[in-house]
Every structure is written in structure tokens, then in C-alpha cells.
Amino acid sequence: MQASSKTPNDVSYLEYQGKHKGLWKWILSTDHKRIGLLYLYSMMTLFLVGVTLGLAMKFELIAPGKTIMEAKDYNAVFTVHGVIMIFMIVIPGLPAVFGNFMLPIMIGAKDVAFPKLNLLSWWVYIAGAILVISSVLFGDGSPDTGWTFYAPYSFKTGSNMLPAIFGAFVLGFSSILTGLNFIVTIHRMRAPGMTWTKMPLFPWTLYGTAWIQLLATPVVGITLVLVALERIFGIGVFDPALGGDPILYQHLFWIYSHPAVYVMILPAMGAISEIIPTFSQKHIFGYKAIVASTLAIAFVGYFVWGHHMFTSGMSGTAQYTFSILTFLVAIPSAIKVFNWISTMYKGSINLQTPFYWAAGFIFVFMIGGLSGLVVGALATNVYLHDTAFVVAHFHFIVFGGVGFSFFGAIHYWFPKMFGRMYDATWANIGWLIFTTGFLALYSPMFYLGMQGMPRRYYDYLEEFHAANILSTLGSWVMTLGLIIILINLFRSAKSGPIAPKDPWKGKTLEWTVPSPPPLENFDQIPEYHEKDGPYEYQ
Amino acid sequence: MENEKHHIVPYRVYAIVLLVLVVLTFLSIAITDIELGSYTVVGALLLASIKSSLVLTYFMHLKFDQPYIRIMVGFVLAVFIAVVIVTFFDYSFR
Ligand code: HEM
Ligand SMILES: [Cu+2]
Numbered sequence: 186m187q188a189s190s191k192t193p194n195d196v197s198y199l200e201y202q203g204k205h206k207g208l209w210k211w212i213l214s215t216d217h218k219r220i221g222l223l224y225l226y227s228m229m230t231l232f233l234v235g236v237t238l239g240l241a242m243k244f245e246l247i248a249p250g251k252t253i254m255e256a257k258d259y260n261a262v263f264t265v266h267g268v269i270m271i272f273m274i275v276i277p278g279l280p281a282v283f284g285n286f287m288l289p290i291m292i293g294a295k296d297v298a299f300p301k302l303n304l305l306s307w308w309v310y311i312a313g314a315i316l317v318i319s320s321v322l323f324g325d326g327s328p329d330t331g332w333t334f335y336a337p338y339s340f341k342t343g344s345n346m347l348p349a350i351f352g353a354f355v356l357g358f359s360s361i362l363t364g365l366n367f368i369v370t371i372h373r374m375r376a377p378g379m380t381w382t383k384m385p386l387f388p389w390t391l392y393g394t395a396w397i398q399l400l401a402t403p404v405v406g407i408t409l410v411l412v413a414l415e416r417i418f419g420i421g422v423f424d425p426a427l428g429g430d431p432i433l434y435q436h437l438f439w440i441y442s443h444p445a446v447y448v449m450i451l452p453a454m455g456a457i458s459e460i461i462p463t464f465s466q467k468h469i470f471g472y473k474a475i476v477a478s479t480l481a482i483a484f485v486g487y488f489v490w491g492h493h494m495f496t497s498g499m500s501g502t503a504q505y506t507f508s509i510l511t512f513l514v515a516i517p518s519a520i521k522v523f524n525w526i527s528t529m530y531k532g533s534i535n536l537q538t539p540f541y542w543a544a545g546f547i548f549v550f551m552i553g554g555l556s557g558l559v560v561g562a563l564a565t566n567v568y569l570h571d572t573a574f575v576v577a578h579f580h581f582i583v584f585g586g587v588g589f590s591f592f593g594a595i596h597y598w599f600p601k602m603f604g605r606m607y608d609a610t611w612a613n614i615g616w617l618i619f620t621t622g623f624l625a626l627y628s629p630m631f632y633l634g635m636q637g638m639p640r641r642y643y644d645y646l647e648e649f650h651a652a653n654i655l656s657t658l659g660s661w662v663m664t665l666g667l668i669i670i671l672i673n674l675f676r677s678a679k680s681g682p683i684a685p686k687d688p689w690k691g692k693t694l695e696w697t698v699p700s701p702p703p704l705e706n707f708d709q710i711p712e713y714h715e716k717d718g719p720y721e722y723q
Numbered sequence: 724m725e726n727e728k729h730h731i732v733p734y735r736v737y738a739i740v741l742l743v744l745v746v747l748t749f750l751s752i753a754i755t756d757i758e759l760g761s762y763t764v765v766g767a768l769l770l771a772s773i774k775s776s777l778v779l780t781y782f783m784h785l786k787f788d789q790p791y792i793r794i795m796v797g798f799v800l801a802v803f804i805a806v807v808i809v810t811f812f813d814y815s816f817r
Contacts, residue, residue, distance in 0.1 A: 400799060436810055487802055488809055500816035506809070 197604060197701040215300035216704060221286030222602070223307050224277060229671075231273045231314060236664065238266035243626070243660040246653050249645050259643030260329035261344070265321055267332030268349060272356045273314055275587045276445055279452035280363060280398075281310070283594050284391045286602060288367060290695040291385050293376025293713060295705045298369040306362035309355060316352030320345045331641060333442070334409070336423035336434035340416040347413060354409045357402045360448070364398030367391050376694070378713035382476075385693045385719040386469065389476050390455030393483035397444045397451075401487070405441035408434065432497050439490035447486040449583060451479060453590030454521055457543050460597050461525050462720045463691045464540035465532025469720045471524040478517035485514045495566045504563055511561035518554055522547060537689070538612040542593030545620050549585030553578060556631065571641070574634020580627045592616075592670065599674065600684030604701040607677035615670035622663025629656040693719050732781070740781045747774050 324345030421427025491507030
């Protein structure tokens with residue numbers, strides 16, 4: 186590595202004038218920090234579309250029978266909502282935004298290993314998003330299969346499936362490129378002295394995640410290609426009428442999509458593992474156990490996909506094998522929870538917005554995780570599969586887990602990213618309203634599912650009415666919280682008070698550089714000296 | 724890095740590998756003429772695995788790389804094999 190460089194490192198990455206002007210300065214930038222913000226803004230936009238669709242569904246369900254849309258429209262709405270939220274928000278999620286922005290800084294590097302490839306993955310992401318959205322705008326009927334594209338319906342339905350399937354395929358490439366980039370970056374570009382066991386935990390989770398992105402995503406890619414070929418040429422891999430096997434589709438889809446839920450949650454856990462020691466001003470409890478459990482989750486997560494298929498008609502042997510394997514993943518997840526709690530124990534807790542989000546994360550993540558065990562058990566699953574219970578489960582885990590962690594991370598790293606502080610009072614009010622709405626929106630679905638209300642229907646029996654009203658009201662409260670949070674952040678990014686280098690007294694490397702960081706992060710690549718690891722608090 | 728050795732592989736080796744790949748391709752077509760029942764898939768996968776390991780070792784230079792890269796590829800292979808085995812918990816017991 187060269188010791189110093191001639192590039193102007195006295196302006197921040199936000200002010201830096203490269204070759205290009207205006208918008209081009211952003212969308213052609215290979216600076217990992219700008220790419221992180223590109224992802225942030227694109228994902229926020231798509232997220233608001235997804236939220237609007239979610240609100241539309243909840244409005245439809247405020248009363249039995251038709252409220253604002255027909256059955257067919259409801260099917261299209263939950264499909265597009267799911268595809269956007271899963272493939273465009275939570276899968277790229279924290280790696281694309283905070284991974285890009287923070288990973289190089291946290292490991293003491295000037296950028297990722299392949300900056301141009303990094304920019305390419307954003308462009309590929311946008312291309313995929315446009316393809317999916319085009320399936321709604323053109324052709325005859327929006328996709329209506331659910332985000333899971335189950336065969337044989339996905340090649341039998343008359344709706345406009347091909348652009349959506351192809352879009353999901355393209356989005357996969359973006360994921361693979363980011364994963365590859367991060368693996369090489371972490372192997373090759375850690376600062377001198379930063380051994381594997383001194384690397385902060387967020388980069389560690391990005392590392393585990395990157396391997397899943399790299400190995401599992403191609404499976405769904407090929408599977409989607411097969412569905413497309415089936416639709417166009419009728420080749421008969423999944424079509425039972427041609428001797429194919431529709432359950433094979435479910436295997437292939439979930440071989441990717443279960444590991445994909447760990448692509449979502451691992452970096453979320455990583456961000457929480459950064460926030461908690463900082464706001465407890467205490468060494469993280471059980472660093473090595475957290476790292477080991479990260480890798481264990483990534484590994485065991487490959488072998489549990491069948492728990493989505495208990496009622497699909499697969500063999501009994503497979504059913505109980507998958508049920509046992511599923512219970513195994515709960516162990517490393519629980520280890521992490523105990524570590525976070527032990528970190529807080531006897532710490533000097535600093536009650537700030539990121540800490541509230543992290544505490545909220547632990548709460549909703551535990552409800553989501555424990556309900557996962559309920560559906561992971563073979564006997565109860567048969568009863569609860571395809572009911573609202575499942576919808577509650579994955580929203581607690583995915584929205585509660587990844588969403589809370591994302592909001593925690595943005596409130597944690599915001600001063601670093603934008604060089605300004607946000608209004609803490611409004612941020613806390615936003616958190617409170619959001620959390621209240623969240624619980625009101627999704628908790629009733631546990632009850633509804635247990636009472637037997639199926640998911641993915643625009644209508645329901647009168648006996649489910651009361652709980653559904655509560656849930657819909659919750660969606661409005663939560664949206665109010667969301668609006669407060671977003672307005673507060675936008676206003677603060679423009680005109681908040683100037684942030685110091687290290688507003689939270691954090692110990693990882695990103696708090697040693699100016700806020701916002703200069704173009705190349707460090708004038709001089711830091712030598713990493715911390716004696717026992719990245720979280721040495723007194 | 725500095726102390727890495729650069730291997731020059733003679734063209735002859737590449738040519739032989741290419742030839743073997745072509746032969747194996749024809750073999751995998753020929754084998755479909757034999758009635759193997761459910762072992763058809765096993766046969767096809769076996770031939771494909773031999774081919775891809777040849778590509779990995781020679782064309783992608785795995786043979787001349789540092790051991791840790793080989794370990795990583797081996798690990799990936801192990802995961803892949805395990806996934807296939809677990810899938811057959813369904814197909815062999817239906
Ligand atoms: C205001 C925000 C949200 C609301 C009101 C909402 C509401 C809903 C509703 C009502 C359903 C359909 C239930 C049914 O099948 O009948 C649903 C499904 C789903 N949601 Fe959300 N949701 C929101 C946010 C999110 C977020 C942030 C994610 C991802 C992180 C997400 C992922 C999903 C997925 C994957 C499905 C399943 C789609 C399917 O199976 O077809 N949602 N949501
Ligand atoms: Cu799963």
C-alpha cells in the first residue's frame with residue numbers, strides 16, 4: 186500500500202468534485218460512500234412504494250368482503266409488495282447501504298477491492314428494479330403469484346410474469362457482485378494489525394452474508410430461468426402434465442430463499458452488535474461466541490429450507506429431518522441474544538435513539554424467533570401454514586428484525602454519513618410511535634392465524650373482523666411514526682447541527698475519521714493497535 | 724503478492740484437458756442411450772463434476788494457487804454435496 190496520496194483529502198466525500206457534474210457525479214461515482222448513499226436513496230424510494238401497497242392491503246382488510254379492490258387486484262398487490270420488499274429492500278438491505286459505506290472504513294481501507302464492480306452492482310440493481318416495475322406498468326395484468334413464484338401457477342397464469350421473473354434474476358446478480366466484492370475486501374484489505382479476531386462484528390456478519398449471497402443466489406437464478414423456459418417453451422421440468430415435478434421448484438426456490446433470510450438478518454445482527462457496546466460503553470460480551478454463531482447460522486441456514494414445504498407433499502423422512510435441522514438454527518441465534526444482554530449488564534447505558542432501536546430489535550426479534558419455532562415444529566406447522574400466523578412471524582422477524590436494525594443503524598451512523606446530528610427528541614418520538622404501530626399491526630395476526638384465518642385472501646369471515654380492525658389501525662400509526670422519522674432525518678441531513686468526529690464515543694475505526702469522511706477515508710492507512718479487539722472500553 | 728511463484732503451464736496440458744472435456748461431453752450424450760433408470764441423473768452429474776473439476780484445476784489455476792483458496796473451494800463443494808444429499812431425503816423416501 187502507498188503511504189500517502191495526492192488526492193485532495195481535505196474535502197469531505199460529499200463536497201468532492203470529480204470528473205463529473207450534477208447527478209452524474211453520483212451515479213457514476215466509484216466511491217464506496219457515495220454508492221452506499223445511492224443505494225440508500227433508491228431503496229427508500231422503493232420502500233415507500235412497498236409501504237403504500239402494504240397500506241392498501243390493510244385497508245382492504247379493514248372489513249370483510251370487497252372494500253377497495255377485487256380479489257385479483259389484491260393478489261397483484263401482495264405479489265408486488267412482496268417482490269419489492271424482499272428482493273429490493275431487505276436482501277440488499279444493510280450490506281448495500283451500511284456495508285458499502287462502513288465496511289472499508291471499519292477495516293481501515295480506502296475503498297472496497299473492486300470499486301467499479303461496486304458501481305456496476307448498483308446499476309444492475311436499478312435495472313432489475315425497473316424490470317420488475319415494468320411488469321406492473323405494461324402487459325396484461327400485474328404478476329399475481331406471490332413473491333415465491335410457485336410452479337405450476339407461475340407458468341400457467343395469464344399475468345405478466347416474465348419481466349418480474351427476469352427482474353428478480355437480474356437483482357440476484359447485483360447481490361452476487363456485492364458479495365464477491367466484500368469477501369475479497371475483507372480478505373485482502375484489512376488494516377495492518379487487524380487480525381481476523383480483531384475485526385469488528387459488523388464486517389464479520391457481512392463476511393458470513395457475502396458467502397451466502399455468492400453460493401445461494403445462483404440457485405434461484407437458474408430456477409427462475411427454468412420457470413421462464415417452462416413458460417416460453419413448455420420444457421416440462423416443473424410441469425406435472427409433462428412429467429415434471431412442481432415440488433422440485435419449491436426445493437430449488439427455498440434452497441436459495443431460506444439462506445436469503447439470513448442474508449437479511451445477519452448484517453442486521455451485526456449492526457446491533459456495534460450499537461450495543463457503544464451505548465453500553467462496555468466491551469462486547471463473548472466476541473468469539475458471536476463470530477462463531479454468525480458462521481454457524483450462515484452454515485446451518487443452508488440445510489433448513491424444507492421447513493417452508495412441510496405441507497407440500499414431500500416425504501416424511503424429509504419432513505422430520507428438516508424440522509430437527511430447523512431447531513438447530515435457533516441455538517446460535519439465542520447465543521447472540523444472550524451476548525447482547527450480557528453486554529448491557531453493568532454497562533453505563535447511554536439512552537439514545539440507536540439504543541432504543543437496538544432494544545426494540547431484541548424484543549421483536551425474540552417474538553419473531555420464538556414464533557419461528559412454533560412454525561418450525563412439524564405438528565404445529567401443519568395447522569398454521571399459510572395462515573396469518575406466518576405473516577405475523579415473518580414481519581416480526583423481517584420487518585421487526587431487519588427494519589429495526591436498519592433504523593438503528595441509520596440513527597447510529599447518520600452523523601458519520603452526513604456530518605450532522607439529528608433532532609433526538611423527534612427521533613425518539615418517531616421510534617415510540619413506530620414501535621406502537623408495529624406491534625398493533627402485526628400482533629393481531631398471530632391470533633388471527635391461530636383462529637384459522639388464511640393468508641393471501643382479500644376477504645375473511647365475520648369472526649375475524651375485530652382483530653383486523655386493530656391491525657389496520659396499527660398500520661396507520663406505524664406509518665405516522667415512519668413519516669416522523671423520515672422527515673426528521675431529511676431535515677437534519679440538510680440543516681442539523683454539525684456532528685463531531687465521535688458523537689457516541691464509539692471505538693471502531695469509523696469514529697477516528699472526520700464526519701463526513703474525506704474521499705479516501707484515511708490520510709494514512711491506520712495501524713491497528715487495540716490490544717484485545719475492537720471494543721476496548723474502560 | 725511478491726513471493727508468489729508464476730507457473731507457466733505448457734500449451735500441451737491445456738490441449739489435453741480440452742480434449743478430455745470434449746470426449747466427456749460426447750460420453751454424456753452417448754450415455755443417454757443406455758437405460759439406467761434413476762441412475763441416469765447420477766451418471767450425468769458424475770460426468771459433469773469430473774468436467775468442472777478439470778476446468779477448476781487447470782483452466783482456473785486451482786492446482787497452482789495457495790492452499791487456502793483450495794480449502795475454500797473444497798468447502799463450497801462440500802456444502803453443495805450436502806445440499807444435494809438433503810434434497811434426496813425427499814426424493815428417495817417419497
Ligand atoms: C407499512 C408497512 C407494511 C404493511 C402494512 C404490510 C402488510 C402486509 C400484508 C397485509 C401482507 C399480506 C398478508 C396476506 O397474505 O394476506 C404482507 C405480506 C408480506 N409482506 Fe408486508 N407489510 C409491510 C411492510 C413489509 C416489509 C418492510 C417487508 C419486508 C421486509 C414486508 C414483507 C412482506 C412479505 C414478504 C409478504 C408476503 C408476500 C406474499 O407472501 O405474497 N412487508 N404485508
Ligand atoms: Cu426459512
